[in-house]
Amino acid sequence: MIPELVKESAITNMPRLTPSLKYLYALRALGIKPGLRRIELLLSLLGNPEKTYPTVIVAGTNGKGSTSAMIASVLSEAGYRAGLYSSPHLARFNERLRVSGEEVTGRELSGLIRRTRALVEQKITVKKDRPSFFEFTTAMAFEHFRKKKVDIAVLEVGMGGRFDATNVAVPLVSVVTSIALDHSEYLGDTVEEIAAEKAGVIKENGLLVTSVCDRAALRVIKDAVKDKRATAYYSGKDFRVAGEEGPGKISYESAELSLARLSLGLKGGYQAENAGVAIKVIELLKGAGFKAGKAAIRKGLKKVVWPGRFDMRRAKKPGLGVVFDCAHNEAGARALRAALLEITPYDRVFFVIGVMADKDIDAILSILLPGCGGITVTEPASERSAELALVRGRARKLGFETTGARSVAAAVAERINRAPARSVVCVTGSIFTVGEALGSPAVARLLR
Incomplete structure (x- = not known):
């Protein structure tokens, strides 16, 4: 399920935008339109940069960003120039395009926007083809990676998979992480419908790695694998991970590789x-000539950085920790609650x-809030944000008392100051x- 045309909200509260970025953000008014025809047309005008290097594509409801970052980090540690395309960003657009951990520079970004804009305005005269x-952003990413002469690029799907702009690539390996209800207005009201959209990244005779565990979603994935005559590797069957003693320690086991006492840089x-x-x-990438030994795997997983995903910081206030986590759906809320319980009694959270107003607010609140120490509701500067009074009212109906700060x-300051x-x-x-908090100088002054 993909609607014919969905209007995207404009980003608000973005001071000091360059003229190039102002143009780029104005494109949000065109909405989200299904199909790959427009991205294919734009890439052809750019000389099809997506065909000049191999790729890995990563889809899923939760975990696709972290997984993409881990893959890119390991490849970089193995000595490869690894591109990483992700979305959305937390504080700066530049975060979306990285090569071996380095963000695209402001000058590079402005150049990419100007060149791509010129092609659009000169060559694409029919409005519906714009x-x-x-x-536009995905085309820039493909072109940036070509200019930087990457050895391989890791592409995080924006939403869904079948009609996502990243899906023009023919990857060495496709990935589908967990699947749960999210973006239902775009992808469907059931996990089966959502799984069908995400299964669109599976290629004919391709390779798939998946951690899907929902039975209904997994049936859809397996049917797609069969239809595409792909080869799939399933978590819990073809490879396994297990927790070991100590925070962030895991072991990994497959038919070909065994690793113990791995340290994860990403917590939770x-x-x-x-x-x-x-x-x-x-x-699997070894079969395509990308050789990353055990040392590169260990270093890559330990050094990977992915802000805003169970991102633990220390406040200047003694004895106080601050966790930033982008959980925004039911499955993400459950994972966050479990991760918090690993580090502290819940009444100390x-x-x-x-x-956002288009999320299942009641589900998120009813999972996260029971037993916690206190709640402050806020309203981030996005046109998609649920109003402060609405969220507080929902919390009250569920039995939770809150404070509010627009x-x-x-x-964040109120909670840090009041927390014991x-x-x-x-x-x-x-x-x-999370992005607004991490990008705030006022919040930064409260952290070490």
Whole structure:
């Protein structure tokens, strides 16, 4: 299920945008349009940069960003120039395009936008053929990776898979991480419908690595594998991960590789599954000539950085931790709650939460809030944000008393100032909430 045309909200509260970025963000008004025809047209005008290097494509409801970052990190540690395309960004657009961990520079980004814009305005005269914001951005990513002469690029799917602009690539390996209800207005109201969209990244006679465990979704994935005559590797069957003693320690086992005492740079128990998928992808890439030994795997998984995903910081206030996590759906909320319970009693957790109006607000609140120490609701500066009064009202109906602060920075400051020692403040509910908090100088002054 993909609607004919969906209007995307404009990003708000973005001071000091360059003229090039102002043009780029204005493309959001075109909405999200299904199909690959426009991205294929734009890429042909650019000389089809997506065909000049191999790729890995990563789809899924939760975990696809972390998994993509792990794969790219290991490849970089193995000595390859690895591109990483991800979305959305937290604080700066530049975060979306990286090569071996280095973000695209402002000058490079402006040049990419100007060149791509010129082609669109000179060559694409029919309005319905003009690219959307995400299609334009994806084309820039492919071109940037060509200019930087990457050895391989890891592409995080934006949404769904079948009609996502990244899906023009023919990857060495396709990945589908967990599948759960999210973006239902775009992808469908059931996990089966959503799985069918994400299964679109599986290629004819291709390779697939997946950690899908929902039975209904897994049936859809297996049917797609059969239809495409692909070869699939399933978590729990073809490879396994297990927790070991000590925080962030795991082991990995497959028919070809055994690794013990791996240290994960990304925290949260749910990252073990993502790491297992990443390692299996690295195994399969050896068949295409990408050789990453055990040392590169260890270093890559330990050094990977992915802000806003169970991102633990220390406040200047003694004895206080701050966790930033972009959980924005039911499955993400469950994973976050489990991760918090790994580090502290739940009555020592104090939430700052801001969610988007198109999310299942009741589900997120009813999972995260029971037993916590306190709640401050906020409203991030996005036109998609659920109104402060609405979220507080939903919380009240569920039996939770809250305080409110319209500014994310003010909400974080309030919770940090009020939280007792030996407790954790958790900022969550949306990537917009976390991004606004991490991009705030006022919040930065409260952290070490």
